[in-house]
Amino acid sequence: MSGLQATIAGARYGTLTVLGNVELRVAPNQTVVLLGSNGAGKTTALRAIMGTVAAASRTLSIDGRDITALPTWRLAQAGIVMVPDGARCFPNISVRDNLLGAYTATHARRSTQEFERLYRELVSYFPILDERAEQLSGTMSGGQRQMLAVCRALMAEPRVLLLDEPSAGLAPIIAEALFEALLEIQRARQCAVILAEQNAGYVQPFGGHCIVLAEGEVALQGTMQSVLADERLRLAYLGF
Numbered sequence: 001m002s003g004l005q006a007t008i009a010g011a012r013y014g015t016l017t018v019l020g021n022v023e024l025r026v027a028p029n030q031t032v033v034l035l036g037s038n039g040a041g042k043t044t045a046l047r048a049i050m051g052t053v054a055a056a057s058r059t060l061s062i063d064g065r066d067i068t069a070l071p072t073w074r075l076a077q078a079g080i081v082m083v084p085d086g087a088r089c090f091p092n093i094s095v096r097d098n099l100l101g102a103y104t105a106t107h108a109r110r111s112t113q114e115f116e117r118l119y120r121e122l123v124s125y126f127p128i129l130d131e132r133a134e135q136l137s138g139t140m141s142g143g144q145r146q147m148l149a150v151c152r153a154l155m156a157e158p159r160v161l162l163l164d165e166p167s168a169g170l171a172p173i174i175a176e177a178l179f180e181a182l183l184e185i186q187r188a189r190q191c192a193v194i195l196a197e198q199n200a201g202y203v204q205p206f207g208g209h210c211i212v213l214a215e216g217e218v219a220l221q222g223t224m225q226s227v228l229a230d231e232r233l234r235l236a237y238l239g240f
């Protein structure tokens with residue numbers, strides 16, 4: 001099958017196991033949403049896929065090729081990139097230098113023209129980043145830093161993009177605009193997306209498969225539509 005396939009069991013911090021069994025597959029241009037309230041295990045699941053938390057067992061394959069043994073730092077080369085929570089970027093350098101750094105880190109053969117081409121393509125999704133190209137990224141708003149964090153990840157030209165609560169800390173109107181852009185990016189770049197979110201409203205337009213996590217276990221999964229139609233479970237696990 002094309003796309004990413006991951007199985008995780010028993011992800012833990014030290015001796016504390018916080019996540020049971022999670023299995024997912026996501027094809028190009030498709031989305032898997034991990035929904036759950038604070039502490040449900042979403043971040044841990046994404047980290048376990050990337051191999052940055054310990055797990056009792058973990059398998060990862062892309063396009064049917066087993067890449068379980070690849071160290072985390074090589075996953076970007078395999079096309080798998082994560083945008084961690086917290087809109088992280090290098091605060092003391094400019095927006096453009098953040099993007100250049102991301103390009104340099106993920107391309108073995110570099111060219112100025114190629115960087116320029118990618119830069120133009122990516123800032124077309126978020127024109128404000130180009131307007132602020134020379135601004136120190138730490139002085140931008142949370143929403144703008146999140147856009148930059150997304151573009152830093154896209155510099156690697158990923159086939160699979162993992163996003164950890166991109167809406168966290170953003171005003172609803174900013175978060176909605178961000179998700180609209182993310183949908184456009186997914187369609188334009190045909191990448192597979194694994195999206196962790198607390199707020200089902202934001203991710204509904206992505207459709208696809210939805211896994212609801214509660215206290216480190218899969219409480220429910222199915223199509224986005226079927227999950228959100230299940231009022232009893234929605235109330236129990238998502239609180240709305």
Ligand SMILES: Nc1ncnc2c1ncn2[C@@H]1O[C@H](COP(=O)(O)OP(=O)(O)O)[C@@H](O)[C@H]1O
Nearest residue numbers: 013016018036037038039040041042043044045
């Ligand atoms: N570094 C850590 N050390 C120990 N426990 C952690 C750590 N990070 C998260 N946890 C615990 O793991 C559980 C899942 O957390 P997390 O994956 O961050 O949830 P979510 O991203 O859904 O909010 C929570 O009980 C949390 O307290």
Ligand SMILES: [Mg+2]
Nearest residue numbers: 042043085165
């Ligand atoms: Mg989290």
